[in-house]
Amino acid sequence: MSFQRIWAIVLRYCYYFLRSWDRLTDSVYWPILDITLWGLASKWILTQQEGKVPHLALILLTGVVFWQVVWRGSYEISVNLLEEFWNDNLVNLFATSLTKYEWMAGVMLVGLVKLFLTLVVGIATVWLFYSLNIFVLGWSMLPFVASLLMSGWFVGFFSSGLIIRYGEKIQTLAWVMGWMLAPFSAVFYPLNVLPEWAQVIARCLPTTYVFEGMRQIIANGSPPWDYVLISLGLNVLYLGASVAFFSYMFEQRRWRGLAK
């Protein structure tokens, strides 16, 4: 055993750690996020009568499965862009007649197909492991899912816009960005559990209306269509803005070149 060699390895990883957003994020962001999400969920449960929430397991598992729609939607877009960086293939792609809007449409379609797979696996797992049927939401689930997917896309195009502009060094955004909205989206607890200032942010997010709406369906069976409309309206607005943002950042990147 050589202390010099061990120290060389320590230095090798420390130098990388200090220059790597990914590693810094892993060390700080995820613990804070988990503590926030599950702390707020615990707070909500404890404030209920005798600490009991009707349909708690279904609410939590529906939250888990449907949050995957947002996260996967976002992840598919930004990771597919990163794939082109990792393969050194971005120049090859855009040296063809492919337009940025065609690329965007392509990755959205891929996201849609993969979403189907994620949902089927998620719903089946909940049913098999916990004998809970997420289909209790009925067909009214579809507009909610569509809205969540649009949310995933707008987050994905926003993070991809930043990634294409600044490159792989901020690739961690592909994993981080979607989850940033989770504490504000009231995925595992109702909106009123959040502090006042956070509720203001939450009301601006389309995802909040979807998860609030889902809890209402589980509680009383009737879908709140006004929530669906607000959510879809906000998503149209944000998706339009994020597409414009991605397009702008893509053009900014072209000043520096699409090559690495």
Place this chain on the structure above:
Amino acid sequence: MSAALLQVQSLRKVFPGKPPVVAVDDISFSLGAGEILGLLGPNGAGKTTTIQMLLSTLRSTSGSISYFGMDLERHRSEILKYVGYGSAYAALVWRLSVEENLEIYARLACVPWRERAQRVTALLERFDASSFRKKQMSELSAGQRTRVVLCKVFVGYPKIALLDEPTASLDPDVAHEVRAFVKHQRREYGVSMLYTCHNMAEVEEVCDEVLFLTKGKIIARDTPQALASSIAGTRVRFTASGQGEKLLLWIARHAPGAVVKDEESAEVWTEDEQVPALIESLIKEGLQFSRLSVERASLEDFFLQMTKKQPASPGEAGEAP
């Protein structure tokens, strides 16, 4: 000269920074139908930057690029249908097979579905790549990958091909096959090409004309032969085995500008008419050569001269041995 398919006018690229870097500095050139134009220059001369601007993957600071009479920035998608690009350094998707990669690029080039499979097969056969068509890109050697990249360039029936070091890392026999293919594409289909390469003999063989770039500027455009002959003089190379002392003595007396390559070999640049006298002096000095060659300047000599690595053209001082 045939009508220009590609017209570059006062193209300039400055990368911001402290100080800003002028990568391409006001260059203009054109590429005619069926023409193969070499783009030469030392590392950092601006060749790749120019190609990236010609593909619109990099925006120019000023100047214009037009293909087929259409402005690239305005008609990018329409133009790039007819432009093939391949670089030995821009890989394809590693986890996809050769066939899958080529299918994707055939689709991106809008090759009709009836022709797609046939086109891919024909190109793979042409580049002797059929045997690894099912393999993933990550499993291929550098030479095999380069061949696949070449298939990609031509899969969409381009009218113009931008080839960035197409024969890098290829074995000589495959490189020969590639050069033959390139010439065939020009001869049969009139494909025009912009060709960067570090192998000067290849450029001399393939290119009709050469643009020579240094520090972002075009400093010469001519045929490879004309550029080579712009270097005055003739090079005499000889080896006098085991006669190092005599060789140095001869150099001191007759050719102070000679470059000593090792203890027994030397290279002298001289005027054409001086060659017989030079050889006579060698004989008179009693030097016996195991090798003697008399050569006209080549494109490589031009390259070295332009990049200031050639010290010994007539009248210049030689490099210290």
